[in-house]
Amino acid sequence: MSQKIDLDHGRFRQIIRGKIKQNLRKYISQGEMIGRKGKDTVSIPLPSVDIPRFKHGDKQQGGVGQGQGDVGDSLGQEQDGDQPGKQASDRPGDHLLDIEISIQELAEIMGEELALPRIQPKGTEKIVAFKDKYSGIRTTGPESLRHFRRTYRQAMRRQIAMGTYDPKNPVIVPIREDKRYRSWRTVPLPQSNAVIIYMIDVSGSMGDEQKEIVRIESFWLDTWLRSQYHGIESRYIIHDAMAKEVDRDTFFKTRESGGTMISSAYKLCAKMIADEYPSETWNIYPFHFSDGDNWSVDDTHTCVELLKKDILPFVNLFAYGQVESPYGSGQFIKDLTEHFDDDERVVTSEIKGKDAIMDSIKEFLGKGK
Amino acid sequence: MTIKRFPTYLREMQEQIEGYAKDYGLDFFPILYEVLDYKTMNEVAAYGGFPTRYPHWRFGMDYEQLSKSYEWGLSKIYEMVINTNPAYAYLLEGNSLTDQKIVMAHVCAHVDFFKNNYFFSKTDRKMIDGMANHASRVRRHMERHGQDVVEDFIDTCLSIENLIDPMSPYITRTRAPRSPGALEADEAQDNSGRLRAKGYMDSFINPPEYLEAQKKKREDEAKKAKRRFPEQPARDVMRFLIEHAPLEPWQRDCLEIVRDEAYYFAPQAMTKIMNEGWASYWHSKILTQKALTAAEVIDYADANAGVLATAPGRLNPYKLGVELLRNIEDRWNRGQFGKEWDECDSMDLKRNWDRRTGLGMKRLFEVRKLYNDITFIDEFFTLEFCIDQKFYAFGFQERSGNWEIMSRDFKKVKDQLLKQLTNRGQPVIVVEDGNFENRSELLLRHVHEGTDLDGGQTRDTLRNVSKLWTRPVSLLTRIDNKGKLLRCEDGTLSERNAEYPP
Numbered sequence: 001m002s003q004k005i006d007l008d009h010g011r012f013r014q015i016i017r018g019k020i021k022q023n024l025r026k027y028i029s030q031g032e033m034i035g036r037k038g039k040d041t042v043s044i045p046l047p048s049v050d051i052p053r054f055k056h057g058d059k060q061q062g063g064v065g066q067g068q069g070d071v072g073d074s075l076g077q078e079q080d081g082d083q084p085g086k087q088a089s090d091r092p093g094d095h096l097l098d099i100e101i102s103i104q105e106l107a108e109i110m111g112e113e114l115a116l117p118r119i120q121p122k123g124t125e126k127i128v129a130f131k132d133k134y135s136g137i138r139t140t141g142p143e144s145l146r147h148f149r150r151t152y153r154q155a156m157r158r159q160i161a162m163g164t165y166d167p168k169n170p171v172i173v174p175i176r177e178d179k180r181y182r183s184w185r186t187v188p189l190p191q192s193n194a195v196i197i198y199m200i201d202v203s204g205s206m207g208d209e210q211k212e213i214v215r216i217e218s219f220w221l222d223t224w225l226r227s228q229y230h231g232i233e234s235r236y237i238i239h240d241a242m243a244k245e246v247d248r249d250t251f252f253k254t255r256e257s258g259g260t261m262i263s264s265a266y267k268l269c270a271k272m273i274a275d276e277y278p279s280e281t282w283n284i285y286p287f288h289f290s291d292g293d294n295w296s297v298d299d300t301h302t303c304v305e306l307l308k309k310d311i312l313p314f315v316n317l318f319a320y321g322q323v324e325s326p327y328g329s330g331q332f333i334k335d336l337t338e339h340f341d342d343d344e345r346v347v348t349s350e351i352k353g354k355d356a357i358m359d360s361i362k363e364f365l366g367k368g369k
Numbered sequence: 370m371t372i373k374r375f376p377t378y379l380r381e382m383q384e385q386i387e388g389y390a391k392d393y394g395l396d397f398f399p400i401l402y403e404v405l406d407y408k409t410m411n412e413v414a415a416y417g418g419f420p421t422r423y424p425h426w427r428f429g430m431d432y433e434q435l436s437k438s439y440e441w442g443l444s445k446i447y448e449m450v451i452n453t454n455p456a457y458a459y460l461l462e463g464n465s466l467t468d469q470k471i472v473m474a475h476v477c478a479h480v481d482f483f484k485n486n487y488f489f490s491k492t493d494r495k496m497i498d499g500m501a502n503h504a505s506r507v508r509r510h511m512e513r514h515g516q517d518v519v520e521d522f523i524d525t526c527l528s529i530e531n532l533i534d535p536m537s538p539y540i541t542r543t544r545a546p547r548s549p550g551a552l553e554a555d556e557a558q559d560n561s562g563r564l565r566a567k568g569y570m571d572s573f574i575n576p577p578e579y580l581e582a583q584k585k586k587r588e589d590e591a592k593k594a595k596r597r598f599p600e601q602p603a604r605d606v607m608r609f610l611i612e613h614a615p616l617e618p619w620q621r622d623c624l625e626i627v628r629d630e631a632y633y634f635a636p637q638a639m640t641k642i643m644n645e646g647w648a649s650y651w652h653s654k655i656l657t658q659k660a661l662t663a664a665e666v667i668d669y670a671d672a673n674a675g676v677l678a679t680a681p682g683r684l685n686p687y688k689l690g691v692e693l694l695r696n697i698e699d700r701w702n703r704g705q706f707g708k709e710w711d712e713c714d715s716m717d718l719k720r721n722w723d724r725r726t727g728l729g730m731k732r733l734f735e736v737r738k739l740y741n742d743i744t745f746i747d748e749f750f751t752l753e754f755c756i757d758q759k760f761y762a763f764g765f766q767e768r769s770g771n772w773e774i775m776s777r778d779f780k781k782v783k784d785q786l787l788k789q790l791t792n793r794g795q796p797v798i799v800v801e802d803g804n805f806e807n808r809s810e811l812l813l814r815h816v817h818e819g820t821d822l823d824g825g826q827t828r829d830t831l832r833n834v835s836k837l838w839t840r841p842v843s844l845l846t847r848i849d850n851k852g853k854l855l856r857c858e859d860g861t862l863s864e865r866n867a868e869y870p871p
Contacts, residue, residue, distance in 0.1 A: 003412050004416075004420075005415055005432045007424060008415075008427075008428040008429035009428075009429035009432055009433060011425070011429055011520070012426040012430045049430070051427065051528050052825075052827075052830045052833065053529070053530070053830055054529075054532065054796050054815070055795070056822065056823065057823040057824070058823070060821055061789070061820050062765065062775065062785055063682065063762070063785065064760060064763070064782055064786045065681060065682050065684060065763055066684065066685070066688065066689070067680075067681060069761065071774050071777060074771040074773050075682035075763055075774065140513070
């Protein structure tokens with residue numbers, strides 16, 4: 001059931017979005033927001049958006065209460081309500097407002113803030129993506145959309161109210177205020193298939209911090225892409241010297257040790273694409289995160305070959321994110337750049353720390369592929 | 370909002386309760402009940418009880434907070450009633466019948482209060498239409514000028530919605546200027562400060578130089594008075610801005626709308642304690658003496674205790690109001706008033722004082738007609754009541770960083786209580802000069818009564834006032850016992866020391 005309040009509520013949410021945008025980096029790099037199972041909303045503290053007024057300062061004001069207690073007894077610090085417990089100060093905006101927002105919405109805000117382009121869906125079936133629907137009446141609009149009947153009805157109503165309507169000689173002359181116009185809204189109808197294949201290096205050189213960064217980044221990538229496609233599929237591959245497919249939970253939590261053979265992951269990825277996702281109808285996004293430390297030059301060579309032959313021809317985008325690590329050599333990104341510098345389908349990004357996550361996301365998705 | 374038919378069993382209940390209420394002498398407008406589900410209830414509550422308000426995000430914010438607080442089980446709106454004729458009241462769907470009974474009795478008393486209390490006598494009883502008209506005016510402005518522009522401007526207006534003169538509907542602040550004819554007659558009668566003297570002494574007592582000096586002085590004074598703008602400091606800052614700020618017609622209209630609504634709601638803030646006390650007094654009287662069945666007593670007691678519960682550091686207006694009314698009833702029943710009572714010093718005598726005057730009920734109805742919270746507390750909040758009800762004053766203790774009980778001293782408690790009721794707890798801000806320093810700047814003055822203004826909010830509000838005035842705006846106030854002049858020019862704020870009081 002639609003309510004009147006929905007409009008005002010929508011306005012309020014819009015204002016909130018603006019506020020969130022200003023502090024987005026802070027929220028994005030917070031790890032605790034993600035990984036909560038079964039909860040698709042988060043609660044974030046925002047500076048109050050309330051309207052300022054001339055008010056008494058809290059501390060000098062005091063108040064009156066009723067009940068037990070001796071002079072000097074504390075009434076506590078942690079209370080709701082207007083007075084006790086609210087830590088007053090004269091900095092503006094220090095009253096925090098807890099706002100609940102869906103992660104989906106947060107990703108959209110991120111998209112707006114980073115000016116991420118809407119992704120162009122590929123595939124042969126490019127069905128009309130937008131449709132206009134006439135859904136209401138407004139008092140302003142172009143003459144071509146004037147609603148004849150409503151306009152005259154309004155004019156008649158006005159004339160009756162003014163007492164200038166004569167039933168015997170029913171002449172109705174609309175004036176500007178009487179005019180009513182049709183109004184419309186645009187309904188988007190996106191329709192396409194997409195799959196994201198995440199690959200992560202879980203070898204011994206990837207420490208907890210590196211994992212955290214990958215976790216946060218892939219979380220936001222995932223959320224953003226989900227907001228772009230309906231019914232998106234995600235696959236998760238972890239690898240050290242061997243690669244295997246795992247579920248989402250394991251993907252983010254596993255810590256293994258051992259050597260690194262990146263080619264193992266690429267092989268699995270290529271197989272996945274070949275077997276399950278025909279590129280004519282699927283938008284495919286493989287993302288690979290590693291610290292850039294590969295086992296051998298030979299293996300790197302194999303990776304390049306695999307990419308050239310079995311992966312790149314089929315995907316929208318191949319993204320490689322390299323997390324800075326104290327142990328890794330960081331060589332792999334250089335090798336990739338050397339071979340694929342002029343290939344638009346390959347995007348690489350070096351992630352220096354948590355603060356760089358936003359920039360890295362921008363590098364990955366900024367092309368709108 | 371779907372209109373549901375008001376169920377028969379509730380209608381019967383309404384007739385029964387209203388019958389009891391009328392028997393007790395309550396006199397109310399016809400009441401129309403609507404049963405709402407909690408979502409609609411929250412919506413209506415966010416709109417201040419009205420079905421239609423102008424579009425504004427803050428209603429959405431209130432709605433979100435109400436809904437969340439309901440969903441988390443922190444609060445529930447049992448009842449709502451608005452001051453109109455007929456009065457509209459809302460019942461929450463799914464409440465127990467006992468609850469609905471309490472609410473109906475409570476509502477009868479509220480409506481009786483709206484109808485009879487003097488401070489509601491100037492409010493528009495057709496405010497449902499009023500609000501709807503405001504809404505369509507604002508919508509029209511939005512269509513013409515854009516939603517963002519108009520909504521932003523309303524934000525600015527709301528920022529000063531508390532700068533009205535809530536007593537102005539009931540008193541005359543400024544006398545109409547005397548007609549020029551009368552002034553001239555004055556002039557002729559007493560030409561320029563001549564002292565009374567017998568004819569032969571006149572040239573000594575009123576020498577020409579003296580007369581000349583007197584005349585000049587008076588002219589200067591007259592000139593000065595003329596230069597003062599406004600002539601008297603203006604309490605109603607909103608009205609001053611409506612009349613004198615260089616606003617577009619649609620802006621002026623928005624400001625008027627916000628001001629009208631502020632005046633409509635003002636009496637509710639001025640009589641919160643009395644109004645809630647009165648309603649609680651009657652719901653408990655009607656229910657316990659008439660309407661309850663034996664099976665409902667426990668549920669009633671539970672609900673009633675919830676309404677009247679107190680928490681440390683918070684004043685429950687329901688509790689204070691109902692206890693004070695009962696105290697008045699008891700005192701007037703036993704003749705505890707008048708000169709003899711006031712002058713009696715013996716606590717023992719006072720405790721057992723009973724003249725069997727039986728005037729309690731009569732006095733209660735007088736009180737509900739003529740008083741507002743301030744006069745109510747000022748006159749009836751007595752030492753005995755204060756002790757009996759365990760009142761205390763609390764404040765913020767810098768040393769411990771805690772809110773603490775400061776005093777149980779009667780005078781301090783009462784002073785504190787009156788202070789926080791004065792001007793509905795809002796600071797008094799007046800327009801001191803509309804042509805400050807002869808540069809068509811605006812000077813506001815905070816009438817400091819012991820409490821500083823909240824710094825951050827003050828600065829933001831000052832910015833908003835200067836948006837309305839379009840020229841720099843200054844505010845004279847006192848911070849930490851020093852006079853300060855805050856000035857806002859083009860959105861930038863400066864601060865300098867100044868004389869306070871001026």
